[in-house]
Amino acid sequence: xxxxxxxxxxxxxxxxxxxxxxxxxxxxxxxxxxxxxxxxxxxxxxxxxxxxxxxxxxxxxxxxxxxxxxxxxxxxxxxxxxxxxxxxxxxxxxxxxxxxxxxxxxxxxxxxxxxxxxxxxxxxxxxxxxxxxxxxxxxxxxxxxxxxxxxxxxxxxxxxxxxxxxxxxxxxxx
Ligand SMILES: [Zn+2]
Numbered sequence: 001x002x003x004x005x006x007x008x009x010x011x012x013x014x015x016x017x018x019x020x021x022x023x024x025x026x027x028x029x030x031x032x033x034x035x036x037x038x039x040x041x042x043x044x045x046x047x048x049x050x051x052x053x054x055x056x057x058x059x060x061x062x063x064x065x066x067x068x069x070x071x072x073x074x075x076x077x078x079x080x081x082x083x084x085x086x087x088x089x090x091x092x093x094x095x096x097x098x099x100x101x102x103x104x105x106x107x108x109x110x111x112x113x114x115x116x117x118x119x120x121x122x123x124x125x126x127x128x129x130x131x132x133x134x135x136x137x138x139x140x141x142x143x144x145x146x147x148x149x150x151x152x153x154x155x156x157x158x159x160x161x162x163x164x165x166x167x168x169x170x171x172x173x174x
Contacts, residue, residue, distance in 0.1 A: 054074035058086045059123065064087055066089050070123065073099040098135070
């Protein structure tokens, strides 16, 4: 699991891969003036949660030139297959899709077995653990098993019923 002091030098400064230039700088130039990127100690990639490792790998592929906030999600379906998603932004900001919903929608399109058994989510650029947004929690509540673990990088495991109590739903007779 993640140890906050794991990757700091003797002066307490983070020494992580986040110290390296943002990969898309080569394509998109320097970050906008209003965005401040802050490196913080990242969980190590040898985390015991293999689903989280796949979420981190997916986050590297995020298309986030506007927010510089790369998020990855990995979803395990009812048969044990894994599907991943990353956030994909649009110049028309409202069209942006989160990593969690991207993973869930992609899994359904690929024929994954519902309800899904587990989900892991991570952000490479947050200043601390990154929890799913409200929209994603609603979609998760509709497609995850009620007791499915939702592993949030740097925080631990949660149930969707804890993340979104009294979720909206319609009885569609599944
Ligand atoms: Zn979201």
